[in-house]
Amino acid sequence: MVVNPALKAPQVSILMPFKNSSRYLGECLSSICSQNFDSWELLAIDDHSSDTSPAIFTEWAEQDSRIRVFPNRGSGIIPALKTAYSLSRGKLITRMDSDDRMAAGRLREMATQLEASGSGHIALGLVEYFSHRGISNGYARYERWLNNLTLLGSNFKEIYKECVIPSPCWMVYRQDLDACGAFAPDRYPEDYDLCFRFYAKGLTCLPSSRVLHYWRDYDERTSRTSEHYAQNYFLDLKLDYFLKLDRDASRPLVIWGAGYKGKHLARTLVEKGLHFRWLCDNPKKIGKSIYGMRLSHFKVLKTVEAPQSLITVANEASQAQIRNFLFNSCMGSEKDTFFFC
Incomplete structure (x- = not known):
């Protein structure tokens, strides 16, 4: 599907830093391009990959002009998110990780919830971990705890335990993200920091009962290897x-x-x-x-x-x-x- 991005600004901008994720990009991009919602753009930011990830993205972008690929203006996830956000045009903003999969219908469901609720809200979805080796008890507990909060939209009630907003599965209005400071703070863990800023601004979590994101676990995952997540x-x-x-x-x-x-x-x-x-x-x-x-x-x-x-x-x-x-x-x-x- 080839879409001319100059015709109309997309409703949803998907921000996705990537680095050396060539093994998983096919699954990830297929899950995005097969969404039953067309008004999106994907801002894919290459954080200095040394594998074939940039070439894979280029091939996909040649087939679908909603996929836009750029180099990171700095180094690391936060500069990559800043780069992506500065180039985005949608009124609704969401995140995605390049090694995960979107559930079918995710973009439509989240956008529909936000359109019905208006600004001041965060659309969420249940998450499900997957791995070739099975999921550890720790991740299983976190998944269960997080999903129980999301079912009720009561995420912020336990915000000091762990990050209560799944980093690759939220959607907000651009104006609300701007009011929270977007990705300006240079503080890790960046997803938890943003979560606290959503909380500080009084945004309301919308409950969800559907799995909208499949979260991959593997040894090279950034949250396992980077000192920023110690x-x-x-x-x-x-x-x-x-x-x-x-x-x-x-x-x-x-x-x-x-x-x-x-x-x-x-x-x-x-x-x-x-x-x-x-x-x-x-x-x-x-x-x-x-x-x-x-x-x-x-x-x-x-x-x-x-x-x-x-x-x-x-x-x-x-x-x-x-x-x-x-x-x-x-x-x-x-x-x-x-x-x-």
Whole structure:
């Protein structure tokens, strides 16, 4: 299908950085070109590939002029997204990864939802991981957790746990993306940072009950190999946005847990000169001081008036116990408790 892009600006712009993804491009591009929705453009940005990816894109672009291929003006995903966005023309903006597959009907469903709801909304879809070797328990849990949020459109309620917006499966109005700063911030992980900015601007997640994106997992995936997606980047991002968006400085601050995440948050708060109470249930740590902060048993929380709690305990059974304790202590509202894992 050859389309003349000069005839009419497309309704949807798809932004897709790529680098050395030649093995998967056929599947990816087929899933886009077979959509039952014609008014789209694909801005494919080559992030300095060393394989045949650029040549594959060129061949596809010669057959379908809605596919537009450009070199990255910088290096990395964020500069590639900036390049793509600067060249886009659609009033609706979505993302795609070059190693994944779009579900049939994705573009039409998302665009229809946004047109019906108007600006101020984010269209989402359920996601499904796939891999030649099967999906790990960690990814399966993340998929299940994320999809349960998307079913209700309640994604932002657990924003401090993990990225609650699937990075290659969202669609928004251009004006809303601009209001959130688009891809201007140079901060990784870029998808989670954008998610927090959507949250800060008060955008509403539209619920979805359909799988609209197939997410490939493999060893060379960027989120597995790049330092920008290491655990400390996520923790620093979460804490910075919590302090900016949800911290009530008139209330005591409490950290639960003294594992890696708890220690990282505690050290960062100490470095910032911010006071907090530090709780755990490990008898080997209770009463000891780390970074000059003494750890106490969590029951002392009953003596703290109106605290805000940051939970860094990862064990699901322990989290359930903490939720129950806080609920029974009337400290379990959304502005009281923030799960950081």
